[in-house]
Amino acid sequence: MHPIPRKLAIALATLLIATQNYAGVTSEEASKLKSDLTPFGGEKAGSKDGTIPAWTGGYTKPIPGDKPNGKRGDPFKDEKPLFSITAKNAQQYAEKLADGTLAMLQRYPDTYRIDVYPTHRTAAAPAWVYENTYKNATRGSYANGIPVGVYGGIPFPIPKNGEEVMWNHTLRWQGQTWRFSGTHYQFTADGRSVMSLDSAAEQQMPYYFEDGSPEEFAKTGDFFTIRIQNSGPPIRAGEAIVARNSLDSSKDQSWVYLTGQRRVRKLPNPCCDTPTPTSSGLMSFDEVFGWYGSLHRFDWKLVGKKELYVPYNNNKMMQPKSNEEMLKANFVNPDHVRWELHRVWVVDATLKAGQRHQATKSRYYCDEDTWQCALVDRWDGKGQLWKAIWVNNFVAPELPGLVTAGYGYYDLLSGVGYFANFQNAKGTQYEIQKRLADSVFTPDAMAGEGVR
Secondary structure, eight states: OOOOOHHHHHHHHHHHHHTOEEOOOOHHHHGGGGTTBOTTSOBSSOOTTSSSOOOOSOOOSOOTTOOTTSOOOOTTTTOOOSEEEOTTTGGGGGGGSOHHHHHHHHHSTTTOOEEEOOOOOOOOOOHHHHHHHHHHHHHOEEETTEEESOOSSOSOSSOOSHHHHHHHHHTOOOOSEEEEEEEEEEEOTTSOEEEEEEEEEEEEOGGGOTTOOHHHHTTTOEEEEEEEEEEESGGGTTOEEEEEEESSGGGOEEEEEETTTTEEEEOSOOSTTSBOGGGTTSSBGGGTTSOOSOGGGEEEEEEEEEEEEEEOOGGGGGOSSSGGGGEETTEEOGGGOOEEEEEEEEEEEEEOTTOOOSOSEEEEEEETTTOOEEEEEEEOTTSOEEEEEEEEEEEETTTTEEEEEEEEEEETTTOOEEEEEEOTTOSOSEEEOOOOOGGGGSHHHHHHTOOO
């Protein structure tokens, strides 16, 4: 028998990996979602030393001072930090710090710190989302890089591999339809803050339509739609963007309305390390919300679970009345950022041979209670720790749930940074809306509303 040529062997191996299927868990495993695990798959018990409490249902009661569809209150406004981590004591806590967090403390030893507060496990969701999550555990599968048979809940609450964790992040519970406004800033290497965008967005997740079904959803597979309209700075006022994201990332689509041309243009490649228009090209598509991309360029490894200090329950960030209070040279003002100790899933992404991407390796730290990847570290082609990406959330008990809020990154090599969605100057910070017509999220609708 002749040996298989090397190139053919590689091609067959690649095909085998590409067509690999993963089935759901057994009924016995799924039953843990109603006993030892939270309905979303986190460990219900607290940590052995008590620093991480047990999950008892999340935060669902009204927040004093909270104005739904207006300014947000802070459920933990009277709490003081347990301690602060600085460059001087960072090694004492290094085992519970992401590489990017540790690098920031070292780069700005006199000014950067993280204030650690008591941990609160506030994650919650409606009962129907929990029930769908339970059903997904056994009915869901993973084939050719795409979830199959899942709907209306966390797709893989008992994950077996890194891809499933990343899909849990992508399809995390955030509500059905909401409006979100914010101001974006670039941090320059010399310590200045420059506003790059002021915008309002309508976002909708057809994956979480309460009256839907896996069969109905599968007809399109569009799980997330968004429309963003820019009001500033003056040079960008009137611009708009519409995006539709599918479980099959090859079907993702984005369009922009350009005021100078008074025309809508389709973006050729709204994926991966392509710069995003909303960030003025400073962030790539797959860095939005921590991760927002196609899995196919990377090999994904589920490293395991660990305790980590992450930004969490950050209604605190919404309390200052002006954006300026939030801005320090090179980073967000540590006075207004809350960090807590939580258990996170750790997933490594390594660039596949033959694939192109500016980041050859990334590490994702994804919260066990919400599946939001709260911190991300990225390494460049030279193997240097390059970017520290972070994502904040806030408590919205009327949803109920923890909502993804501001996010951004720090470039550890150049000293520049970016922050999306400061909301301090906004009268409405997060507004739950009634379901919008699908036609709202189309290029035709955007073209009809062009104002310049």
